[in-house]
Amino acid sequence: MEFDETIAAGDPCVEASASAASDDMVTVIICSSCRDASGSDARPRPGELLGDATRAQNSASNIRVEQVECLGNCKRRLSAALTKPGAWSYVFGDLTPDSAGDLIAGAQLFHTSTDGVLPWRGRPDSLKRGLVARIPPLALFKDKT
Amino acid sequence: MEFDETIAAGDPCVEASASAASDDMVTVIICSSCRDASGSDARPRPGELLGDATRAQNSASNIRVEQVECLGNCKRRLSAALTKPGAWSYVFGDLTPDSAGDLIAGAQLFHTSTDGVLPWRGRPDSLKRGLVARIPPLALFKDKT
Numbered sequence: 422m423e424f425d426e427t428i429a430a431g432d433p434c435v436e437a438s439a440s441a442a443s444d445d446m447v448t449v450i451i452c453s454s455c456r457d458a459s460g461s462d463a464r465p466r467p468g469e470l471l472g473d474a475t476r477a478q479n480s481a482s483n484i485r486v487e488q489v490e491c492l493g494n495c496k497r498r499l500s501a502a503l504t505k506p507g508a509w510s511y512v513f514g515d516l517t518p519d520s521a522g523d524l525i526a527g528a529q530l531f532h533t534s535t536d537g538v539l540p541w542r543g544r545p546d547s548l549k550r551g552l553v554a555r556i557p558p559l560a561l562f563k564d565k566t
Numbered sequence: 567m568e569f570d571e572t573i574a575a576g577d578p579c580v581e582a583s584a585s586a587a588s589d590d591m592v593t594v595i596i597c598s599s600c601r602d603a604s605g606s607d608a609r610p611r612p613g614e615l616l617g618d619a620t621r622a623q624n625s626a627s628n629i630r631v632e633q634v635e636c637l638g639n640c641k642r643r644l645s646a647a648l649t650k651p652g653a654w655s656y657v658f659g660d661l662t663p664d665s666a667g668d669l670i671a672g673a674q675l676f677h678t679s680t681d682g683v684l685p686w687r688g689r690p691d692s693l694k695r696g697l698v699a700r701i702p703p704l705a706l707f708k709d710k711t
Contacts, residue, residue, distance in 0.1 A: 448704060487707050493656070493700040502701050510655065511638070512699040554657040554699050555638040556647045559593060562632050 446483050447528040449475060450502040453488040457498060457517070467518050468499050474521035475501075484528045494553055503527055507558050508537035513551040523547045537561075591628050592673040594620060595647040598633040602643060602662070612663050613644050619666035620646075629673045639698055648672055652703050653682035658696040668692045682706075 455468030472488040494500040497514025504510040523545035600613030617633040639645040642659025649655040668690035
């Protein structure tokens, strides 16, 4: 079990960019502590490199790129999440430092979605094969009768 | 890849209980389509049994139990998520139909948390070993400078 209790129990250490979210903004959240298949602890970690590359490749005002210390998906190597207010949230693993373009493409696709679901059609292959989990928005359960 | 495109692309099929969320309510979301290690398609699926058992064991007004068709975590068998408004969201796998008590215990622990993090100490072992991923709340990135 590689998950670090000190990270899990402590305050989330967030390296956030200077941005404020709009209601339809897609947030790409990248785990900056992820190791690659070599398992090396060398810094910068491959996850951080992926975060930096994704931020550098993002030119859309409706997409923001954030890094956190751990997404808890340590068994599936480089990890990232796609989230949008009121929509399902998605976690992907098995990424590489070269996955930045796929994450931006996935975020753009997600932004076009009107039903809160990241479309399967048109999704980069790495975001199909690498799907780890998805979580529904809490709004989905409100006012059910 | 067992993830079902028709579920991914379609409207999320939700079997929700009649409840409305309060600001500190913990929602346990259980994948009702999950198979166990046998891989059997027989109905009811083990995931549905886990959902029914968890709902039956829940007597807390600040915890609600919901079922969805797929949490996308098909590689790790029975799956569930713990969510709370403004807090990190957690996905767990490798659960069994007997994990209902652990999910309720985890939800109660989560409800006591004041920092948005599910405590590691006191967490049932199945929710340590079975951690699949966690996603930070979007509020974590708001108004960063």
